Amino acid sequence: MNKEKIEGFIIKGIGGFYDVKSTDTGETIRCSLRGLLRLKNITPAIGDHVIVNQEDDGHYVIEEIKERRNYFLRPPVANVDTAVLVFSMNNPPPNFGVMTKLLVQCEYNKVEVILCFTKSDLAGEKALSNIQDYLYATDYPMYIVGFDEERDRMIHEIRERLIGKTSFLAGPSGTGKSTLINAMIPEAQMEIGEISKKVLRGRHTTRHVELVPLEAGGAIVDTPGFTSIELGENIERETLKYYFREFDNAGCKFNDCVHLNEPNCAIKKQLERKEISPQRYKFYLQLLEKTENKY
Ligand SMILES: Nc1nc2c(ncn2[C@@H]2O[C@H](COP(=O)(O)OP(=O)(O)OP(=O)(O)O)[C@@H](O)[C@H]2O)c(=O)[nH]1
Numbered sequence: 001m002n003k004e005k006i007e008g009f010i011i012k013g014i015g016g017f018y019d020v021k022s023t024d025t026g027e028t029i030r031c032s033l034r035g036l037l038r039l040k041n042i043t044p045a046i047g048d049h050v051i052v053n054q055e056d057d058g059h060y061v062i063e064e065i066k067e068r069r070n071y072f073l074r075p076p077v078a079n080v081d082t083a084v085l086v087f088s089m090n091n092p093p094p095n096f097g098v099m100t101k102l103l104v105q106c107e108y109n110k111v112e113v114i115l116c117f118t119k120s121d122l123a124g125e126k127a128l129s130n131i132q133d134y135l136y137a138t139d140y141p142m143y144i145v146g147f148d149e150e151r152d153r154m155i156h157e158i159r160e161r162l163i164g165k166t167s168f169l170a171g172p173s174g175t176g177k178s179t180l181i182n183a184m185i186p187e188a189q190m191e192i193g194e195i196s197k198k199v200l201r202g203r204h205t206t207r208h209v210e211l212v213p214l215e216a217g218g219a220i221v222d223t224p225g226f227t228s229i230e231l232g233e234n235i236e237r238e239t240l241k242y243y244f245r246e247f248d249n250a251g252c253k254f255n256d257c258v259h260l261n262e263p264n265c266a267i268k269k270q271l272e273r274k275e276i277s278p279q280r281y282k283f284y285l286q287l288l289e290k291t292e293n294k295y
């Protein structure tokens, strides 16, 4: 005899189990995954809306994952509104290649992007100008935080922006994602690691993805850092250009222009007028080459 089904969303996954927060009662229920879903090779993601069933033996089992509004494979999150991309200005310095791929994935998944640059206390003017050289032609909102007297004000501003949304933090390891969450939500108490220890242990501090509610509404997801990521497989040679938001694709002579060597290419003109950052264009070409190698 089946008990009543529970509707909720996944807030945490550990060792094959998933914590589901009930939409009705707000209770957190630890669940396993029904064999059928496992057979279908569906991997649950944090943020997934699910239906849970209590088995006769009392165990809770996720038996259905509702259709996703959007989905990221790495980090594995679903149904998100906002991506907060976190890069440190120094120690480690920002990796613009990784940033480009993350931005393309966010555009593809149609999520709002916020860029956070941390450790401004450890960085000089050169670090800031490198970031500007890359981003000036885009209109991504950008926040700079560090351990300094401006910190509380900046943290407050970022938190205000995230109220009412489901957001996730993503970026390389050691850039201060968990530190940011703890600053915005002190009850979160995410584990924070020292860079030197990370290198010694050869692993990341945050090892699972976890969703933490914001008191004023919404939730933030902490994710483990990474050293490299791949472009999503659905991003193809002809469509890559649409995920560079400052590109004026409509202006080219040919609809299928990939802004390489085609005549009357509007992007080339934008480049000449410096309306596109040469850095961003360079990364675009690198990714374009990768999409070619896939076939
Ligand atoms: N000086 C300085 N250190 C910072 C700042 N933000 C974070 N840190 C330090 O950076 C180190 C890494 O911080 P974490 O929050 O663990 O980084 P993370 O991005 O969560 O790392 P992973 O979980 O491995 O992905 C810790 O020693 C933090 O104290 C900052 O603004 N300034």
Ligand SMILES: [Mg+2]
Pocket: 177, 178, 179, 191, 192, 205, 206, 222, 223, 224, 225
């Ligand atoms: Mg962390």
Ligand SMILES: [Zn+2]
Pocket: 252, 257, 258, 259, 260, 262, 264, 265, 266, 267, 268
């Ligand atoms: Zn073109």
